[in-house]
Amino acid sequence: MVLPTQVERRIERAGLAKIRDxxxxxxxxxxxxxxxxxxxxxxxxxxxxxxxxxERKHGDRTFFNVNQHINYTNVCNKLCRFCSFQRLPKQEGxxxxxxxxxxxxxxxxxxxxxxxxxxxxxxxxxxxxxxxxDILQAxxxxxxxxxxxxxxxxxxxxxxxxxxxxxxxxxxxxxxAGLGSCPGGGAEVFAERxxxxxxxxxxxxxxxxxxxxxxxxxxxxxxxxxxxxxxxTIEERVDHLNRLRLLQDETxxxxxxxxxxxxxxxxxxxxxxxxxxxxxxxxxxxxxxLLDNIEHIKAYWIMxxxxxxxxxxxxxxxxxxxxxxxxxxxxxxxxTTPQAVEREELIRWIRDAGRIPVxxxxxxxxxxxxxEAERALPAGV
Amino acid sequence: MVPPTTQLKPARTWRAxxxxxxxxxxxxxxxxxLEQLVLDGGRLSPEEALFLHAKADLxxxxxxxxxxxxxxxxxxxxxxxxxRNLNPTNVCVTDCxxxxxxxxxxxxxxxxxxxxxxxxxxxxxxxxxxxxxxxQGGHHPNVLSDWWCExxxxxxARFDINCHALSAPEIEHFARMEKRPIEAVxxxxxxxGLGSLPGAGAxxxxxxxxxxxxxxxxxxxxxxxxxRKVHQAGLRSxxxxxxxNVETIPERIEHLVRLRDLQDETxxxxxxxxxxxxxxxxxxxxxxxxxxxxxxxxxMQAIARIFLDNxxxxxxxxxxxxxxxSQVSLMYGCDDFGGTMLEExxxxxxxxxxxxxxxxxxxxxxxxxxRPLQRNSWYGIVDPRWEGDTWPSRREESATHAAAPKAWRxxxxxxxxxxx
Numbered sequence: 134m135v136l137p138t139q140v141e142r143r144i145e146r147a148g149l150a151k152i153r154d155x156x157x158x159x160x161x162x163x164x165x166x167x168x169x170x171x172x173x174x175x176x177x178x179x180x181x182x183x184x185x186x187x188e189r190k191h192g193d194r195t196f197f198n199v200n201q202h203i204n205y206t207n208v209c210n211k212l213c214r215f216c217s218f219q220r221l222p223k224q225e226g227x228x229x230x231x232x233x234x235x236x237x238x239x240x241x242x243x244x245x246x247x248x249x250x251x252x253x254x255x256x257x258x259x260x261x262x263x264x265x266x267d268i269l270q271a272x273x274x275x276x277x278x279x280x281x282x283x284x285x286x287x288x289x290x291x292x293x294x295x296x297x298x299x300x301x302x303x304x305x306x307x308x309x310a311g312l313g314s315c316p317g318g319g320a321e322v323f324a325e326r327x328x329x330x331x332x333x334x335x336x337x338x339x340x341x342x343x344x345x346x347x348x349x350x351x352x353x354x355x356x357x358x359x360x361x362x363x364x365x366t367i368e369e370r371v372d373h374l375n376r377l378r379l380l381q382d383e384t385x386x387x388x389x390x391x392x393x394x395x396x397x398x399x400x401x402x403x404x405x406x407x408x409x410x411x412x413x414x415x416x417x418x419x420x421x422x423l424l425d426n427i428e429h430i431k432a433y434w435i436m437x438x439x440x441x442x443x444x445x446x447x448x449x450x451x452x453x454x455x456x457x458x459x460x461x462x463x464x465x466x467x468x469t470t471p472q473a474v475e476r477e478e479l480i481r482w483i484r485d486a487g488r489i490p491v492x493x494x495x496x497x498x499x500x501x502x503x504x505e506a507e508r509a510l511p512a513g514v
Numbered sequence: 515m516v517p518p519t520t521q522l523k524p525a526r527t528w529r530a531x532x533x534x535x536x537x538x539x540x541x542x543x544x545x546x547x548l549e550q551l552v553l554d555g556g557r558l559s560p561e562e563a564l565f566l567h568a569k570a571d572l573x574x575x576x577x578x579x580x581x582x583x584x585x586x587x588x589x590x591x592x593x594x595x596x597x598r599n600l601n602p603t604n605v606c607v608t609d610c611x612x613x614x615x616x617x618x619x620x621x622x623x624x625x626x627x628x629x630x631x632x633x634x635x636x637x638x639x640x641x642x643x644x645x646x647x648x649x650q651g652g653h654h655p656n657v658l659s660d661w662w663c664e665x666x667x668x669x670x671a672r673f674d675i676n677c678h679a680l681s682a683p684e685i686e687h688f689a690r691m692e693k694r695p696i697e698a699v700x701x702x703x704x705x706x707g708l709g710s711l712p713g714a715g716a717x718x719x720x721x722x723x724x725x726x727x728x729x730x731x732x733x734x735x736x737x738x739x740x741x742r743k744v745h746q747a748g749l750r751s752x753x754x755x756x757x758x759n760v761e762t763i764p765e766r767i768e769h770l771v772r773l774r775d776l777q778d779e780t781x782x783x784x785x786x787x788x789x790x791x792x793x794x795x796x797x798x799x800x801x802x803x804x805x806x807x808x809x810x811x812x813x814m815q816a817i818a819r820i821f822l823d824n825x826x827x828x829x830x831x832x833x834x835x836x837x838x839x840s841q842v843s844l845m846y847g848c849d850d851f852g853g854t855m856l857e858e859x860x861x862x863x864x865x866x867x868x869x870x871x872x873x874x875x876x877x878x879x880x881x882x883x884x885r886p887l888q889r890n891s892w893y894g895i896v897d898p899r900w901e902g903d904t905w906p907s908r909r910e911e912s913a914t915h916a917a918a919p920k921a922w923r924x925x926x927x928x929x930x931x932x933x934x
């Protein structure tokens with residue numbers, strides 16, 4: 134694969150020739166080069182480089198799945214300043230779903246070809262360990278074939294605490310109850326300065342990484358994220374991506390990286406502006422270039438909105454998440470996207486972006502792909 | 515004149531080209547050639563524009579559109595105008611099936627605003643530093659050029675603000691109802707104080723399309739002819755395109771050909787803007803196809819920027835596309851964020867609640883790497899933060915185009931600052 138001539142010129146004009154050489158050679162970019170990518174004014178050049186890597190890995194293939202979300206409780210004791218979802222136990226709007234209610238949510242979607250349920254919630258210390266086992270089992274009872282992607286590292290640490298034993302010993306019990314993999318949330322920005330200022334009650338970055346390591350060592354896959362666009366610096370972002378990259382070298386357990394944009398409605402950081410669409414495209418592109426060992430970069434449409442998610446497919450992203458029935462967390466923070474989208478509609482956006490839609494399951498096995506599209510695949514993909 | 519694209523085979527169902535197919539091989543070679551042509555300041559043929567639409571990747575279109583943008587507007591500035599939309603009447607007899615705004619004569623929601631209501635809105639706009647009143651109505655059977663001339667005169671007598679008003683179909687409607695030539699209507703409006711003409715009502719400048727979506731509205735040649743006569747009277751106007759319904763891709767290119775040809779002739783267009791059909795809530799909603807997706811907007815806007823090499827400005831349409839996509843369009847050739855639309859009845863009635871504050875517009879522009887500055891209707895910068903001259907500062911100074919009357923062109927030339 135080579136870069137088009139006109140792209141080369143643009144890259145050289147932007148002073149990114151050295152980074153280009155390393156990207157084309159498949160070499161790892163340094164911390165400073167990460168900072169350069171964030172600071173370079175030329176998103177045309179960075180987008181083209183990220184697209185180069187994206188197409189080298191995936192061609193035009195763009196993954197989506199048919200999934201549903203269950204946010205089992207919004208009660209949380211972490212008091213993160215960026216959060217609009219969290220409630221205190223007796224606060225208006227606070228809720229905890231009984232396992233039967235969780236099962237009901239699954240039952241409501243039985244007519245849809247859902248392959249994955251994404252289960253995350255607040256950290257509510259009054260829930261017993263058995264509650265978590267119960268909701269996993271309740272889901273599996275309703276729909277045995279469904280893949281349960283549940284509990285961020287933050288929740289897993291709480292669950293281990295409730296169980297009174299190390300996370301490594303708890304995970305097999307959760308797996309036995311139905312856990313299939315873990316989502317990537319709760320990482321925020323690892324830097325201590327940001328942790329202290331924004332979410333000091335929550336686990337630290339190192340604790341998050343430790344939990345992810347334990348999850349991967351237990352044979353489970355997870356995703357990873359970064360909540361960008363609030364008080365963190367560019368250097369702190371590169372540091373975060375670098376720490377993810379190092380853990381991935383060690384475990385190989387991250388399937389996808391998902392940049393999460395700070396949304397500024399209904400939280401303690403409402404005075405901060407949310408990142409704009411071009412900031413989000415850059416976040417996708419830089420991540421694609423720095424995270425050379427993470428297979429998939431996800432443009433999470435429910436948070437980005439359809440225009441940016443669709444555009445991001447040319448700026449390094451190769452996954453758009455799924456149909457997402459009933460998203461709550463970002464909608465509390467002002468997201469105006471629909472809370473769900475039809476499978477056909479997702480396929481249409483992916484096609485219009487000039488990409489090949491591929492329906493996957495949670496572990497990226499292909500469920501469906503356009504036959505015409507499969508024929509167009511370059512050899513070796 | 516029959517544009518050459520009409521002979522091309524229409525694309526019945528359009529599929530975006532695979533991005534990877536534009537990165538190498540013979541397609542890339544042709545795209546590289548076109549990109550070099552554009553970088554060298556060359557002009558695309560309609561066939562080449564069609565090739566771009568059929569084969570180019572978005573990143574390549576963004577680069578090419580940006581090259582044209584940087585040639586025509588080398589300063590890293592994105593302008594916008596503080597303006598208000600004022601629709602003096604919603605009564606209309608053209609019954610366009612894609613319009614959610616109009617009411618037929620006698621309908622219980624039909625209105626004609628009183629002078630007091632209008633003055634109140636104008637006063638608020640002027641107080642907010644507004645530069646322009648974007649005034650459009652329906653095709654009211656009785657509210658004709660006399661009424662509009664009087665309105666414009668009354669406003670100009672009381673307020674210092676430009677009337678960017680009416681549209682080609684409305685002017686043609688007046689001429690037809692009043693049984694007199696277009697030139698006479700235009701002359702009256704110019705004398706009353708009309709400052710510039712919006713590009714509305716163009717939809718798709720292809721008769722086959724107009725007969726289906728707007729059969730009672732102005733024909734293609736007449737739309738163009740009103741703009742020609744407006745340019746000849748000394749005024750500048752803008753141009754638009756609404757795509758995403760029954761038209762084929764070659765018909766979209768034909769629309770651009772018609773605009774580029776007229777611009778070669780008169781030079782009177784200031785800017786171009788496009789948007790997709792917004793079918794939510796319109797009378798013929800059920801008969802319209804699903805709304806086209808954002809990637810198609812970026813493709814269309816970029817191709818328009820590249821093809822319309824004689825239009826200085828490209829305006830993004832955040833009211834229809836949303837703030838986020840409009841910001842991205844600044845990488846796809848747009849150099850203007852349009853108006854603040856302190857009131858916007860026409861589109862918001864079609865389900866677009868995208869009205870945003872000036873702060874948001876400025877943030878979008880700044881984060882895209884450009885300097886936001888406020889302009890007037892003729893793209894003269896009026897911003898207090900601007901260290902340069904404001905030129906053009908009035909309609910006569912904007913009459914730099916070839917078709918303008920000599921007296922106005924002399925004013926425009928004489929007023930031109932040394933630095934411009």
